[in-house]
Amino acid sequence: VSAGHLVAATRAQQLLVWSRTAMTNAIVTPETLPLGAAYPYDMAFRGEELFVAAGAEGVLRIAMTPALDPLGTITDVRFATHIRVDGDGTLWVTDRARQALVKLLVPAKPIYR
Numbered sequence: 001v002s003a004g005h006l007v008a009a010t011r012a013q014q015l016l017v018w019s020r021t022a023m024t025n026a027i028v029t030p031e032t033l034p035l036g037a038a039y040p041y042d043m044a045f046r047g048e049e050l051f052v053a054a055g056a057e058g059v060l061r062i063a064m065t066p067a068l069d070p071l072g073t074i075t076d077v078r079f080a081t082h083i084r085v086d087g088d089g090t091l092w093v094t095d096r097a098r099q100a101l102v103k104l105l106v107p108a109k110p111i112y113r
Contacts, residue, residue: 001045002045002050002064003020004048004064004065005018005019005050005064006018007043007050008030009040009052013035013037013038013039014032014035015033015035015062016031017030017031017032017033017064018030019031031068033068033070035052035054037057038057038060039054039055039057040052040054041053041055041080041081041082042080042082044085044091045085046091047089048064048065049062049064049071051074051083053080053082053094054073054080055081056078057073057080058073058075058077058078059073059074059077059091059093059104060072060073061073061106074104074105074107076093076102076105077095077097077098077102077104078095078097081094082094083104091103091104
């Protein structure tokens with residue numbers, strides 16, 4: 001949940017995204033964002049971006065506005081299972097492959113895998 005969106009992950013490897021501005025309607029239909037081979041283990045918002053811990057795929061970076069836009073994959077972690085944002089905006093990811101907590105560096109330019 002963020003100030004502008006609600007997001008849920010499904011076992012079908014997709015995200016369901018609801019805009020809070022649409023919540024005033026009687027029926028609210030989510031947008032769907034297929035994740036391909038990525039399995040969504042955990043998610044965290046940082047501003048208007050969503051970061052998805054996606055197992056062996058690494059961390060997916062998704063812009064939420066003005067439209068859903070997958071920006072790329074951050075591959076600094078080999079098996080991302082949990083992700084959190086601390087008070088200063090730093091992203092922390094659990095890397096199951098290294099059995100470690102990793103400070104995630106977000107590149108200024110998206111990297112695609």
